[in-house]
Amino acid sequence: MHHALATQDPFAQLRRNFFGRSAPSQSNQKTKANLAINIYEDENAYLIRTRLAGFSVEDIEIEVVKNQVSIRGTRKEETSEEDIKLHRQERNVFTFERTFALPETVDPDKVRANFKNGLLEIILDKDEKAKAKRIKITEGAV
Numbered sequence: 001m002h003h004a005l006a007t008q009d010p011f012a013q014l015r016r017n018f019f020g021r022s023a024p025s026q027s028n029q030k031t032k033a034n035l036a037i038n039i040y041e042d043e044n045a046y047l048i049r050t051r052l053a054g055f056s057v058e059d060i061e062i063e064v065v066k067n068q069v070s071i072r073g074t075r076k077e078e079t080s081e082e083d084i085k086l087h088r089q090e091r092n093v094f095t096f097e098r099t100f101a102l103p104e105t106v107d108p109d110k111v112r113a114n115f116k117n118g119l120l121e122i123i124l125d126k127d128e129k130a131k132a133k134r135i136k137i138t139e140g141a142v
Contacts, residue, residue, distance in 0.1 A: 035071070035096040043131065046106065048122040054094075057115050062122060064108045069122065070099040 040047040052060065054075055061072045075094045102108065102124065110125035 035098050037098060037100075039100075043126075045126055046103070046124040048100070048120075048124070050120050051118055052115075052120050053118040055118065060115065060120065062111075062113050064102070064111050067102045067104075067108075068099055069102055069111065069124065070097065071120070071122070072097045 035050055035052075038049045040049070048069070048071075050071070052073060055073055056075075059073050059075045061070075063070045063072075073094075073096050105126045106124045107127040111122065112125075113120065113122045115121075
């Protein structure tokens with residue numbers, strides 16, 4: 001007598017439990033990242049600094065419109081290993097966007113940015129008119 005269980009794959013239940021019913025499969029997830037920002041100021045400029053590990057320059061966009069600066073980014077995470085059997089692949093898309101009002105003292109034409117080793121720095125130069133000027137005092141008649 002031949003039992004129905006004898007013809008079934010003994011690991012089928014294990015694969016269903018481990019990989020889920022739809023294995024092998026792919027899924028796309030979009031994750032909105034919370035971007036931590038530090039803002040500094042000296043007499044010449046404001047500095048916005050943030051860590052963007054895993055991002056490249058091409059993933060980041062900085063835009064100055066009127067009195068606001070916006071920082072946006074999208075990173076697509078894909079891995080493909082040719083030497084191993086793929087049972088499930090999840091492609092995550094990480095996005096962020098932050099917008100800040102610019103102080104009136106910022107010259108929007110002199111905003112610049114640097115990106116190196118996952119550290120983004122945006123330098124917002126102050127308008128020359130807004131910088132403190134030392135006034136020379138002379139002795140004499142007014």
